[in-house]
Amino acid sequence: MMQVETCRAQSLGQTERDLWRSFQAADASLASPYFSLGFLDAMAAVRRDTRVLVIREGSEIKGFLPFHKGALGHARPLGGPLSDHHGFIAAPGARFDLEAVLKAAGLKVFDFFGAIGTQAAFRDHAQLVDGSWVIDLSAGYDAWVETRSAVEPKAFRNLRARRRKLEEETASFKFRIQDERPEVLEKAMEWKSRQYRRTSHFDVFSVDWTRKLIDTLVKGGLDNASGLVSSLEVNGELAAAHVGMRSGTVLHYWFPVYDPEFSKLGPGLNLLTEIARTLSGEGLREIHLGPGEYDFKRELASWQFPLASGYVAAPSLLGAARQLAGQIEDAAERLPLGPISTLPGRAFRRIDRLTAFRVA
Structure with a gap:
């Protein structure tokens, strides 16, 4: 049975931190400093909305998902718009249902824009797939x-x-x-x-x-x-x-x-x-x-x-608003209007980017 706990970075104990390090060391796709405990601690020092989901199966910790908790349960990746790469820091072979994780954590919307594309939890909800050059x-x-x-x-x-x-x-x-x-x-x-x-x-x-x-x-x-x-x-x-x-x-x-x-x-x-x-x-x-x-x-x-960008929205007023914004963006971009068709999407992304810089 999956259990999800939301905690602050400062609340992670030695056991959790040792597991985090071992998960990162075991997965080459997590070698970026974005996935290190040091980046989490640095973000926690400068943004009070920094949180971590600790995901357990039974009594065993299977993974972590750091994020910023916004108003009304709107979550964004650790580092906000400064984060080019984000995702789960998890045990080798662990797979998560992103919707189920967010529901267990009481989060209504999770916007992501540079999640590791090899993580199926994000890939399954991607509206856009890009790549990071190495x-x-x-x-x-x-x-x-x-x-x-x-x-x-x-x-x-x-x-x-x-x-x-x-x-x-x-x-x-x-x-x-x-x-x-x-x-x-x-x-x-x-x-x-x-x-x-x-x-x-x-x-x-x-x-x-x-x-x-x-x-x-x-x-x-x-x-x-x-x-x-x-x-x-x-x-x-x-x-x-x-x-x-x-x-x-x-x-x-x-x-x-x-x-x-x-x-x-x-x-x-x-x-x-x-x-x-x-x-x-x-x-x-x-x-x-x-x-x-x-x-x-x-x-x-x-x-x-590969990188994946998209969102997950749970049934809620906030989730419905996020889905409506996504539908407007998708519908506009399918219209044969040339560059004008991208304006709604660009406007939503700009608003979201500006909002993501705000500390809750």
């Missing part, structure tokens, strides 16, 4: 370059050309894979905020808890999750930076940014490849680039793993 460094940096160069020779010729330009046309340059200077982190977030506003995207750093989350991750001391700030300086000036998050074996490529003044030198890609080169020698096996149809992701990535 740079595979498991055989080392040189092996990755050799393999991808054979597939994307032009892209890697361009990478080599940018590196030569950096070496030949600058008086000096310096990579810092772990840059602990607070002014670099502050500048990176300032640049990223400016980029969001310039491209008419929501500025995630305009929300207090997102900045606190980055600070918490960068300070370190967390369980298998830590912030990593990397930088490239050219002639003594900051040219590019990346704010990421890593576990023992996976770096999540999170917030890259560069100064357009140095764009001809390819500062962002030079920094990314140097991160890959350096960290591959320190046990890093993968860099997760996340979803999105960007040329650099397609050219550099070794493969993708």
Whole structure:
């Protein structure tokens, strides 16, 4: 008989934490820092709506589902819109009925937008299936370059050309894979905020808890999750930076940014490849680039793993409202109206994204 308990991260005891670690270690699809206890603890430190479902069969814990509990039983994945990957942290071979889990927990709606597509519980409720791009460094940096160069020779010729330009046309340059200077982190977030506003995207750093989350991750001391700030300086000036998050074996490529003044030198890609080169020698096996149809992701990535986006709605007023929104979106996108047909869906997703940044 399945039993589901909702608790705060701080309430997890040593037994639960040991099981969480063992579940993550046993499943390669959970190697991302998004699935680490450290990310859960960091989120709990900055958002009071952070919760965990503890799923038992009899007296045996079979899995965990971290999430944010919103108003009226509306749940969203841990990390909200900042979370590219989420899902169950579960025992090998465990399978769950997502509707049954949510019903047992008293949750009315669960929206997900980057669940691991190999988990049937989410795949069965997916409205959209996407993929997250992966740079595979498991055989080392040189092996990755050799393999991808054979597939994307032009892209890697361009990478080599940018590196030569950096070496030949600058008086000096310096990579810092772990840059602990607070002014670099502050500048990176300032640049990223400016980029969001310039491209008419929501500025995630305009929300207090997102900045606190980055600070918490960068300070370190967390369980298998830590912030990593990397930088490239050219002639003594900051040219590019990346704010990421890593576990023992996976770096999540999170917030890259560069100064357009140095764009001809390819500062962002030079920094990314140097991160890959350096960290591959320190046990890093993968860099997760996340979803999105960007040329650099397609050219550099070794493969993708599936992601599922959708929702589960239980019989309730909130569930009925969520189903109605989904039906309007689906109906509009089937109409032969060209780009206009996507407007309802984009509007709902924008509203949901803005709502997800609010702390209950």
